[in-house]
Amino acid sequence: MTTPQPPKLFAPQEPIFPRRVSGFFRTLKWWIMAVTLGIYYLTPWIRWDRGPALPDQAVLIDMAHRRFYFFWIEIWPHEFYFVAGLLIMAGLGLFLFTSALGRVWCGYACPQTVWTDLFILVERWIEGDRNARVRLWKADWNFKKWRMRITKWAVWLLIAIATGGAWVFYFTDAPTLARDLVAGTAHPVAYSTIAVLTATTFVFGGFMREQICIYMCPWPRIQGAMMDDDTLTVAYRDWRGEPRAKKRLEGTGDCIDCMACVNVCPMGIDIREGQQMECITCALCIDACDDVMAKIGKARGLIDYLALADEPEERAGKPPKPVWKHVLRTRTVLYTTLWSLIGFGLVFALFIRADIDLTVEPVRNPQYIVMSDGSVRNTYTLRLRNKHGEPRDFEISLTSDAALQLSLEGFDTNVMTVAPDSTTQARVYVISAPQDAAATAGTTALRLWVEDVESGERAHRDTVFNGKDQ
Amino acid sequence: MSDPKKHQDIDKETGVETTGHEWDGIKELNNPLPRWWLWTFYLCIVWGVGYMIAYPAWPLINGATAGVLGYSTRGEVAAEIDRYKEQNADLTSALAAVELASLGDDEALNRFAVAAGGAVFRTNCSQCHGSGAAGAKGYPNLLDDDWLWGGTIDDIAYTVNHGIRNETDLDAHWSQMPAFGDVLEKEEISQVVHYVMSLSSTEHDATLATAGAVIFDEQCSSCHGVNAEGDTSMGAPNLGDAIWLYGGDEATLTETVTYSRFGVMPAWGPRLTPSDVNAVAAYVHQLGGGE
Numbered sequence: 001m002t003t004p005q006p007p008k009l010f011a012p013q014e015p016i017f018p019r020r021v022s023g024f025f026r027t028l029k030w031w032i033m034a035v036t037l038g039i040y041y042l043t044p045w046i047r048w049d050r051g052p053a054l055p056d057q058a059v060l061i062d063m064a065h066r067r068f069y070f071f072w073i074e075i076w077p078h079e080f081y082f083v084a085g086l087l088i089m090a091g092l093g094l095f096l097f098t099s100a101l102g103r104v105w106c107g108y109a110c111p112q113t114v115w116t117d118l119f120i121l122v123e124r125w126i127e128g129d130r131n132a133r134v135r136l137w138k139a140d141w142n143f144k145k146w147r148m149r150i151t152k153w154a155v156w157l158l159i160a161i162a163t164g165g166a167w168v169f170y171f172t173d174a175p176t177l178a179r180d181l182v183a184g185t186a187h188p189v190a191y192s193t194i195a196v197l198t199a200t201t202f203v204f205g206g207f208m209r210e211q212i213c214i215y216m217c218p219w220p221r222i223q224g225a226m227m228d229d230d231t232l233t234v235a236y237r238d239w240r241g242e243p244r245a246k247k248r249l250e251g252t253g254d255c256i257d258c259m260a261c262v263n264v265c266p267m268g269i270d271i272r273e274g275q276q277m278e279c280i281t282c283a284l285c286i287d288a289c290d291d292v293m294a295k296i297g298k299a300r301g302l303i304d305y306l307a308l309a310d311e312p313e314e315r316a317g318k319p320p321k322p323v324w325k326h327v328l329r330t331r332t333v334l335y336t337t338l339w340s341l342i343g344f345g346l347v348f349a350l351f352i353r354a355d356i357d358l359t360v361e362p363v364r365n366p367q368y369i370v371m372s373d374g375s376v377r378n379t380y381t382l383r384l385r386n387k388h389g390e391p392r393d394f395e396i397s398l399t400s401d402a403a404l405q406l407s408l409e410g411f412d413t414n415v416m417t418v419a420p421d422s423t424t425q426a427r428v429y430v431i432s433a434p435q436d437a438a439a440t441a442g443t444t445a446l447r448l449w450v451e452d453v454e455s456g457e458r459a460h461r462d463t464v465f466n467g468k469d470q
Numbered sequence: 471m472s473d474p475k476k477h478q479d480i481d482k483e484t485g486v487e488t489t490g491h492e493w494d495g496i497k498e499l500n501n502p503l504p505r506w507w508l509w510t511f512y513l514c515i516v517w518g519v520g521y522m523i524a525y526p527a528w529p530l531i532n533g534a535t536a537g538v539l540g541y542s543t544r545g546e547v548a549a550e551i552d553r554y555k556e557q558n559a560d561l562t563s564a565l566a567a568v569e570l571a572s573l574g575d576d577e578a579l580n581r582f583a584v585a586a587g588g589a590v591f592r593t594n595c596s597q598c599h600g601s602g603a604a605g606a607k608g609y610p611n612l613l614d615d616d617w618l619w620g621g622t623i624d625d626i627a628y629t630v631n632h633g634i635r636n637e638t639d640l641d642a643h644w645s646q647m648p649a650f651g652d653v654l655e656k657e658e659i660s661q662v663v664h665y666v667m668s669l670s671s672t673e674h675d676a677t678l679a680t681a682g683a684v685i686f687d688e689q690c691s692s693c694h695g696v697n698a699e700g701d702t703s704m705g706a707p708n709l710g711d712a713i714w715l716y717g718g719d720e721a722t723l724t725e726t727v728t729y730s731r732f733g734v735m736p737a738w739g740p741r742l743t744p745s746d747v748n749a750v751a752a753y754v755h756q757l758g759g760g761e
Binding site: 008009010011012013208211215363365366369370371372373374377379409410427429434 | 502505506507508601711712
């Protein structure tokens with residue numbers, strides 16, 4: 001008796017040589033690739049005039065000055081809830097698309113998929129289609145193989161550098177940085193960021209490919225929990241295709257076992273074995289199979305977008321359910337509603353936010369002091385925010401039921417100028433006369449106002465005055 | 471030895487062996503790891519060895535191995551402090567030489583002085599005057615508008631430089647109230663205390679106060695002034711205002727008059743750089759009571 005071999009601990013990566021395919025989904029994917037890559041590479045170069053004091057880059061994450069610019073919108077750090085809202089929308093959007101269309105994000109829009117697609121395009125252009133690439137892979141390392149490999153790697157590297165390079169342009173003025181990068185005078189962080197992103201793009205897009213999706217990405221595992229019987233995924237109509245046979249005989253199914261669906265698959269799987277974790281639903285096997293079905297004179301859709309609920313119905317001979325009936329259901333409507341509500345909320349918040357603002361921090365060490373004439377004084381640190389592109393004169397005032405006097409430290413009047421697009425710190429004193437109630441009470445409510453002298457625009461904050469009775 | 475075959479549990483669906491463990495009906499397939507994952511593991515080991523050579527790593531009795539790069543977080547902080555000192559060198563020398571009364575005219579220098587002075591204050595002064603500069607009994611509140619030795623920025627700088635009642639500096643502020651317990655009778659002290667209380671409209675005995683006025687005129691007015699308004703040239707406090715360094719109640723005032731007080735402040739001129747003294751004077755001056 002032989003002892004059973006222990007299972008292998010490690011497995012080598014199986015090479016995949018996706019064949020070229022054309023069809024509706026391939027064309028759609030080319031378009032999505034062109035648009036997403038176009039947006040990614042070109043956005044930092046769009047200019048947007050905001051006046052002389054502010055940067056003129058349309059989309060800019062200005063870490064140094066703590067600002068985020070998006071065309072006409074400017075986000076300050078204290079408005080980070082916009083980013084939180086967008087992230088929640090992104091999350092809900094993924095729920096929506098996953099429950100309706102399965103891993104459509106993976107198949108069409110994920111950067112890993114888009115860049116891998118681009119890298120495979122380059123690979124095919126230099127080394128030829130599937131069969132040529134298999135031959136080259138098997139061939140010895142002769143001059144031709146080296147030439148092709150090095151050409152391919154060089155082009156990949158150029159794309160990778162452009163990818164890493166585009167990223168850093170989002171964080172500072174793009175034309176200036178581009179000149180600095182070429183001249184060698186840019187900040188080391190810019191170079192190291194480009195280096196890291198170049199390396200990840202090159203390795204992930206060129207060599208890791210499906211390994212990233214299968215072993216590194218948590219999304220394939222999470223998505224399984226979001227799908228239900230009506231979720232559309234790429235599937236094989238085995239009730240129509242089986243029994244498969246290369247020869248057209250009586251009683252055989254439509255599948256002629258031509259392996260076209262397997263050969264085009266970038267994940268290296270056979271969709272006819274059913275839905276599996278590796279499948280990113282890129283739909284290229286649908287295009288490949290439709291092409292074959294057209295050639296042998298059969299109806300398209302042997303491999304198609306199908307829901308789990310379709311199988312028993314179609315086996316029973318019912319006609320295919322239209323796509324919109326799968327997509328439009330309580331769950332997706334609910335996700336869409338939530339998504340839109342948050343979207344409306346954010347847009348609403350964007351329009352009602354004020355261009356001037358203040359925050360008040362009462363000085364609590366000490367809570368109050370007694371002046372030589374017996375009056376009681378509290379001190380408050382104010383932060384005055386001017387979001388306008390030009391300097392503004394702000395008048396500080398207070399309203400309270402008690403008789404309180406306000407004075408702005410360092411100014412004879414209670415008016416100070418705040419520079420454009422900036423926050424200024426100011427200190428105000430609030431004084432209660434010795435005989436007044438506020439001086440002897442515990443706390444007295446008061447409201448501090450800031451008013452734009454020119455436009456009359458104003459904002460307020462509530463705080464308290466601390467008297468002697470603590 | 472048991473038969474290994476017995477432990478083999480093959481998953482029916484995939485034909486792959488499971489790990490043999492089961493959690494609530496869930497079994498884990500024992501698929502092989504991709505080989506590149508193994509390489510990342512080896513790479514981490516190589517990286518770890520390199521890190522140990524380059525950076526502080528092995529703890530020994532007197533600290534850790536230094537690493538060939540000579541990196542330390544303390545060294546980084548020290549380098550950063552040096553960098554800022556170098557960056558601020560111009561401002562620091564300007565601050566050391568500035569005419570303090572006109573410091574407010576130079577906005578940038580003033581801002582630097584106040585920020586630097588805050589740091590000096592919190593390091594050297596807050597132990598007595600409090601981190602918020604509100605003082606305590608016997609330690610003056612620096613936020614209010616009452617100054618024993620003057621509240622202009624130059625006055626403050628002088629006090630900081632030379633201190634109060636310290637024998638190490640001949641230029642230190644010096645004044646000493648006599649302990650009137652040796653001079654006056656207890657009843658006379660009580661009378662003068664009630665007179666002093668009457669000056670700041672505190673509740674008092676009018677008969678005692680009237681008698682105390684005469685004693686005050688004889689014994690106290692030479693320093694505190696005829697109207698008890700005080701004198702900053704000799705550090706005599708204003709007795710008519712609402713601010714008391716030690717307290718304005720009868721018991722505390724009696725104690726003060728009987729035994730007198732002797733608060734001291736060290737001279738900071740020899741301990742701080744001239745720019746630091748100017749900085750802390752600017753900081754204290756802008757706290758809300760500067761004259």
